[in-house]
Amino acid sequence: MKINKIILFGISSIFLLMFAGGCALLEDENVGQGRKLFGYYCSSCHGEKGMGDGFNSLNLDPTPRDLTDSKEVYLGKQKNEDLYKVLSLGGGAIEKSTRMPLYKYTLSEKEIWQIIAFIRTLHSHDTGDIDFTKEMKIKPERLEGKSMKAGSEKFKKKNKRAMLMGKKAYKKTGCSGCHKIGEKGGTVGPDLTHIGARLNPAWMYKFFLNPQRMIKHVKMPNYGFKDKVAFNITYYLKSLK
Ligand code: HEC
Ligand code: HEC
Structure with missing residues (x-):
């Protein structure tokens, strides 16, 4: 009796495992x-x-x-x-x-x-499958590593214009979707209200040019900023103390 139960339990577990495995395999x-x-x-x-x-x-x-x-x-x-x-x-x-x-x-x-x-698995549609066997045409554009010398003259000179342009770029880019400055903004990334007191500008600048190079797999998107724009945004955030 006891042994029968054990065997029964064993067999049903095997079936359960096969079923679970099958489900996982079914997903493309x-x-x-x-x-x-x-x-x-x-x-x-x-x-x-x-x-x-x-x-x-x-x-x-x-x-x-x-x-x-x-x-x-x-x-x-x-x-x-x-x-x-x-x-x-x-x-x-x-x-x-x-x-x-x-x-x-x-x-x-x-x-x-x-x-x-x-x-596409979340809603019904009749657009056809995506063909992963063909070679992808649009080549991923990733930024080349461009670095800025830490503490260079550029950073030392106070530049109000860069700060104001950076403020505009911050708004236009939609950074506030994930970050708070003061009361407003999202909470996916850290609060930037006093970021200028916390982060080194040279680091920030490099981070904006390529976030994933500075922090592996960070959720913050790489916007493909031109040097100038990354510089301006750095200047804006640097002013938040
Ligand atoms: C999709 C959400 C998202 C968007 C949009 C986004 N960020 Fe981020 N950001 C993050 C996350 C998540 C981190 C946290 C990185 C970590 O520490 O792991 C981060 C980190 C940062 C940091 C470093 C903060 C710290 O305390 O170390 C700065 C500065 C920053 N983001 C500025 C910006 C700017 C400027 C923009 C717009 C150009 C922007 N972020 C857009 C998600 C986002
Ligand atoms: C910081 C928040 C945020 C993140 C992160 C984000 N989205 Fe969105 N997404 C939005 C908002 C807000 C809208 C609505 C925009 C509008 O209607 O003006 C949107 C709209 C969309 C739309 C509809 C576009 C259309 O035609 O109207 C799609 C599709 C989408 N997102 C997919 C994604 C995918 C996939 C990711 C991850 C790779 C992602 N989103 C990450 C906030 C976000």
């Missing part, structure tokens, strides 16, 4: 990879399930798009290329809010398509 490899990337980079705003309800959504106006189309059909009507455009170039490129960041300097073309493949 690219969709699985896209799910992981989405969880890491996007869920703070769009929510784990893409409902537009991530913890940072409360800080955002407009709110992040509900990618499941639960209330209205929106993404279902868009072509894969439309999604590629907004993911790689950001909300600003489609005349939407820049609180939706751009990812073309942060993620490779393949990674962006993997995220799209995952998003």
Whole structure:
């Protein structure tokens, strides 16, 4: 009797394991990879399930798009290329809010398509599958490592103009989607209210040129800034003490 029970338990566990394993295997490899990337980079705003309800959504106006189309059909009507455009170039490129960041300097073309493949599982659509067997055409553009000499004359000279231009660039880029200065802004990244007192400007400058080079896999997007813009933003943040 006892032995029978053990055998029965053993057999059912094996079936359970096979079932669980089968489910994991059923998910397409690219969709699985896209799910992981989405969880890491996007869920703070769009929510784990893409409902537009991530913890940072409360800080955002407009709110992040509900990618499941639960209330209205929106993404279902868009072509894969439309999604590629907004993911790689950001909300600003489609005349939407820049609180939706751009990812073309942060993620490779393949990674962006993997995220799209995952998003496509969240709503119904008739746009066809993404072909991962063909070679990706749009080459990922990643910034070359350009560094700035720490403590150079540039940084020493007080430049009010750079500070004001930096303030504008900060606003235009949508940094406040993830960061607070004073009362306003998101909470995905650290509060920047007194950042000037905390961070070395040379470090900040390098960080803005290529965040992932300074902190591995950081969620902060690489915006592909020109040196000048990174410099101006550094100057603005440096003034926040
Ligand atoms: C800082 C918050 C934030 C993050 C992080 C973010 N988004 Fe968004 N996203 C938004 C907001 C806000 C909108 C709505 C913009 C609007 O309607 O003006 C949006 C809109 C979108 C849209 C709809 C675009 C359209 O056609 O209207 C898609 C698709 C999207 N995001 C996908 C993603 C993906 C995928 C990621 C991760 C790679 C991501 N988002 C990361 C805030 C964010
Ligand atoms: C999608 C969200 C997101 C957006 C948009 C974003 N950041 Fe960040 N940022 C982060 C995260 C997350 C960190 C935390 C890095 C870490 O310490 O791991 C960070 C870190 C930083 C830091 C370092 C802060 C510290 O305490 O070490 C600065 C400065 C900064 N961001 C400025 C900016 C600026 C300027 C912009 C706009 C050009 C911007 N961020 C846009 C998410 C974001």
